[in-house]
Amino acid sequence: MRILHLLNHTKRLNGHVHAAVDLACAQVQLGHSVAIASGGGDFDALLTSKGVESKFLNHDRRPSALPGALTSLRQLERQWRPDVIHAHMMTSAVLAWPICKIARIPLVTTVHNEFQKSSILMGLGTRVIAVSDAVQQSMEKRGVPKTKLRVVLNGTIGSARFEGKDRSPQRLDGPSILFVGGLHPRKGLPDLFKAFDIVSGQNQAARLYVVGDGPHRAEYAHLVSTLNCSTAVTFFGALDEPFPFLMGADIFVLPSHADPAPLVLSEAREAGCAVIATKVDGIPQLLEYGKAGILVATRDPDALARAICSLLQSPHALQEWRDKSQYNIDHLTIARVARDTLEIYADASRQVRGRSEMRANPNQA
Known part of the structure; x- marks a missing residue:
C-alpha cells in the first residue's frame, strides 16, 4: 500500500507529530511505501533513515495560502499516487478532502486533540480514528457519524524515535x-x-x-x-x-x-x-x-x-x-497501532471502491 501522511510539521515535542512519525516508520517496517508531506522539522533525518519519504507541503492557515497548498497537494497526489491519505491535523484534513474526492481515494483522519473546537473538521475523513474510546464518544456527540469512527489507542513501545x-x-x-x-x-x-x-x-x-x-x-x-x-x-x-x-x-x-x-x-x-x-x-x-x-x-x-x-x-x-x-x-506497542491503522485503511478503501462502482454502474444499485 502507498500511504501519504499529512502533518503541519515534523518538529519534536508535539504529541501528534510523535504519533505520526512512529506510525509512518512502523508502516515501512511492515512493507508499505510511506511518505509524509509537511512543513518539515526535526524528524526529517530520522524519517529518511527509516525509508519514509519527506515531501514539503505548506500548512499555513491563512486563506491566501490555501489555494497554493491545494495545488501543491494535488500535484503530489498525481505524482506519488497514494492509495490512502492520512491527515493528522485540521488544516491537513481540509486540504486533503477535495483532493481525495477528485482522486477517489480514501481520506483517513486522526483526532489527536479532541479538546480543540476545530477537531470537528476531522469528520471530513472517510474513516475517523479516535485515539481512545473517550475521544470516539466525544466526537460522536459532536456529530461525527458512528459509522465513520474507529478507535486506535495510542502506544509508543518500539518507537523508531x-x-x-x-x-x-x-x-x-x-x-x-x-x-x-x-x-x-x-x-x-x-x-x-x-x-x-x-x-x-x-x-x-x-x-x-x-x-x-x-x-x-x-x-x-x-x-x-x-x-x-x-x-x-x-x-x-x-x-x-x-x-x-x-x-x-x-x-x-x-x-x-x-x-x-x-x-x-x-x-x-x-x-x-x-x-x-x-x-x-x-x-x-x-x-x-x-x-x-x-x-x-x-x-x-x-x-x-x-x-x-x-x-x-x-x-x-x-x-x-x-x-x-x-x-x-504489549497492547501499547507501535506495531499494534500500525496493524490496527492498516485495517482501517482497508475498510476505508472498500467503501470508496464501492461508491465508485455504484457511480459506474448505477443500475446495479
Whole structure:
C-alpha cells in the first residue's frame, strides 16, 4: 500500500507529530511505501533513515495560502499516487478532502486533540480514528457519524524515535516524583504543586521533578516559590529525550484536566514507574481502568496527595504499582497501532471502491 501522511510539521515535542512519525516508520517496517508531506522539522533525518519519504507541503492557515497548498497537494497526489491519505491535523484534513474526492481515494483522519473546537473538521475523513474510546464518544456527540469512527489507542513501545538512544536511568534524589508534559493549564500542574506541598510536609525527602516547557512556566515557577515545598521542586525544561528521567523516577504523576490519550503514559509504563493520573478522557483506558495505575479525581489536590503518600509510606505498595504498570503492556506497542491503522485503511478503501462502482454502474444499485 502507498500511504501519504499529512502533518503541519515534523518538529519534536508535539504529541501528534510523535504519533505520526512512529506510525509512518512502523508502516515501512511492515512493507508499505510511506511518505509524509509537511512543513518539515526535526524528524526529517530520522524519517529518511527509516525509508519514509519527506515531501514539503505548506500548512499555513491563512486563506491566501490555501489555494497554493491545494495545488501543491494535488500535484503530489498525481505524482506519488497514494492509495490512502492520512491527515493528522485540521488544516491537513481540509486540504486533503477535495483532493481525495477528485482522486477517489480514501481520506483517513486522526483526532489527536479532541479538546480543540476545530477537531470537528476531522469528520471530513472517510474513516475517523479516535485515539481512545473517550475521544470516539466525544466526537460522536459532536456529530461525527458512528459509522465513520474507529478507535486506535495510542502506544509508543518500539518507537523508531527511541532507537539507538541512551536509555540509562537518570539519577534522581528521592523518593522521586516526576511529571513530563507541556506546561499548559489542561495538564493540571497547579493541582500537582498543591498536592506535593502536602506530600512534602509529610515526607521531607520527597522530590518533584518537572520535565517540559510551555507558556505558563514562569507562572508555575512563581506559584511553587510561594509554597513550603519550593526547594524540593526542580524544573528541567523541555528535553528531547525524557525517557531516562522516567527510568530514574519512582512515581510518575499526570494530573490532567483534559487529555485524549497522552503518549507519555505509555512511556511511563514502559519505564516501569508507578503511575498516578486523573480519571479523565483517555487516561483510564491507557491505565487499563486502574489495573496498571492509580486513578484519582481531577482537580482534587488532596486526593492526589493521598495517592502519592500511600506509595511513599509503603515500599511494598510502591513496588506493587511498579509491577502493575506492566499489566497488558504489549497492547501499547507501535506495531499494534500500525496493524490496527492498516485495517482501517482497508475498510476505508472498500467503501470508496464501492461508491465508485455504484457511480459506474448505477443500475446495479
